[in-house]
Amino acid sequence: NLTWDNYYRYDDIREFAYALSASYPELVTVSVAGKSYENRDLILIKISSGGSGTKNAIFVDGGIHACEWISPATVTYIIRELVENYAAHPQYIDDVDWIFMPLVNPDGYEFAHTESRLWRKNRRVHDETNTTCIGTDINRNFDYHFNEGGSSENPCAPTYNGGQPFTEPESRALRDAILAEANRTKSYLTVHSYGQHWLTPWGWTTDLPEDYDAMFALATDAVAALTAVYGTPYDIGSSANLLYANSGPSDDWAKGVAGIPYTYTIELRDKGPVYGFLLPPDQIIPSGIETWEAFKVIAEAVAQMT
Ligand code: 0X9
Ligand code: ZN
Numbered sequence: 001n002l003t004w005d006n007y008y009r010y011d012d013i014r015e016f017a018y019a020l021s022a023s024y025p026e027l028v029t030v031s032v033a034g035k036s037y038e039n040r041d042l043i044l045i046k047i048s049s050g051g052s053g054t055k056n057a058i059f060v061d062g063g064i065h066a067c068e069w070i071s072p073a074t075v076t077y078i079i080r081e082l083v084e085n086y087a088a089h090p091q092y093i094d095d096v097d098w099i100f101m102p103l104v105n106p107d108g109y110e111f112a113h114t115e116s117r118l119w120r121k122n123r124r125v126h127d128e129t130n131t132t133c134i135g136t137d138i139n140r141n142f143d144y145h146f147n148e149g150g151s152s153e154n155p156c157a158p159t160y161n162g163g164q165p166f167t168e169p170e171s172r173a174l175r176d177a178i179l180a181e182a183n184r185t186k187s188y189l190t191v192h193s194y195g196q197h198w199l200t201p202w203g204w205t206t207d208l209p210e211d212y213d214a215m216f217a218l219a220t221d222a223v224a225a226l227t228a229v230y231g232t233p234y235d236i237g238s239s240a241n242l243l244y245a246n247s248g249p250s251d252d253w254a255k256g257v258a259g260i261p262y263t264y265t266i267e268l269r270d271k272g273p274v275y276g277f278l279l280p281p282d283q284i285i286p287s288g289i290e291t292w293e294a295f296k297v298i299a300e301a302v303a304q305m306t
Contacts, residue, residue: 004077004288006281007069009113010040010106016076017043017102024083027093033101034173037124040106042173047082047098049090056302057185059178059260060295061101064138064170064250066108066119067277068193070268070287075102075191077288078295092296095303099181104170105138118277120158122170128163131155136162139192140246141171142253145204150246161248174250178258186302187262188254189295194276195243195267196234198223198294201255203239203246211261212238218262218301222294229290232269239265261305262298266291 002008002016021028026049033044048055062075079100086093103109107123121135133156140151143165147153151161166172178188200208200215209215216236223234235242239249255263269279269287279287 002076002080004073004284007073007284008076010103010110013072013076013103014041014043017045020045020079020083024086027083027086033177034169036105036107037122037169038107042101042106042170043103044177045079045100045102047079047093047100049093051097053097053184055095055097055184056305057097057099057181058187058189058299058302059099059181059185060189060191061104061174061250062191063103063105063109064190065192066105066112066121067117069109069112069277070193070279070284071191072103072109073284074268074287074291075100077284078292081288081292089296091303092299096299097184099177099185101174101177104174108135121160122168124168126155129155133160136160136168138168138171138174139250140248141165141168142175142248142250144248144253144256145202146248148204148247150203150244151248159246165248171250175253178254178260182258182260185258185260186305187264187298188251188258188260189264189266189298190250190254191266191268193268194270194272194279196232196269196271197242197265197267198234198236199239199242199251199265199267200237201239201252201263203249203252206238206240206245208238209255215262215264218298219264221301222297225297226290226294229293230286232290262302
């Protein structure tokens with residue numbers, strides 16, 4: 001059983017999902033969205049109190065990047081809070097449906113645990129190229145303005161884009177899971193680290209989405225709730241303006257192709273350079289607590305959307 005005082009392995013996270021659905025079968029449904037390159041199940045957790053798939057939905061993923069351990073830790077913390085404390089705040093499940101893919105890149109995540117702590121990509125062997133380098137950046141492999149800057153065509157680079165869109169089983173499984181519920185999904189939250197940024201698309205252009213003002217307003221409310229807990233500051237802006245140009249990430253695709261309006265990349269603790277990806281495990285629970293406050297704001301807004 002997870003207690004969020006340490007970072008978990010893939011098997012722990014999978015068992016957490018099945019145990020939660022066994023304890024709360026009326027709320028939690030676990031399915032397999034696909035297989036990773038190394039044949040691990042890509043776990044999908046749906047949380048719903050019924051309504052036969054007509055409520056507005058929120059799609060959340062974590063662990064696209066292998067070294068960002070606080071991401072699946074925080075996402076699983078929020079899943080636990082939603083379900084185990086349902087009676088204390090039933091509106092967060094009764095008014096919206098949730099779909100979680102807490103660990104999109106289990107192969108990379110396990111490799112970061114066992115071999116190379118700062119590994120970022122998945123672990124696919126590039127049979128199509130003449131290289132011994134391994135892995136594609138799942139967050140450069142989506143088919144929207146693919147390979148238009150800030151991604152690499154070199155299989156040895158940490159931001160290798162795969163050469164073509166959707167070459168990776170993990171990005172295909174995430175794509176298909178998002179598309180399956182896209183017509184009622186109002187918010188897509190893809191959880192990364194680090195930097196304490198609440199990011200909107202786009203990465204491929206510094207131009208802003210046409211509904212940027214509405215996206216910024218909701219982000220402002222979410223961040224205010226987050227910061228109110230411990231004072232953790234987050235900044236808000238579009239990826240290309242706040243971070244750097246990059247292309248092929250899941251959020252740009254989710255907004256530009258899947259049409260999900262309130263799409264954000266959340267870069268969790270810390271701001272670096274002290275810890276960065278090596279965030280001490282005693283920050284998992286504080287990260288979970290403050291991020292949950294932001295998610296509540298998103299859920300309240302999504303519940304009202306038409
Ligand atoms: O570069 C990335 O993939 C993300 N940052 S990270 O440090 N976690 O690797 C940022 C992606 C932001 N989204 C877009 N640029 N659309
Ligand atoms: Zn990341």
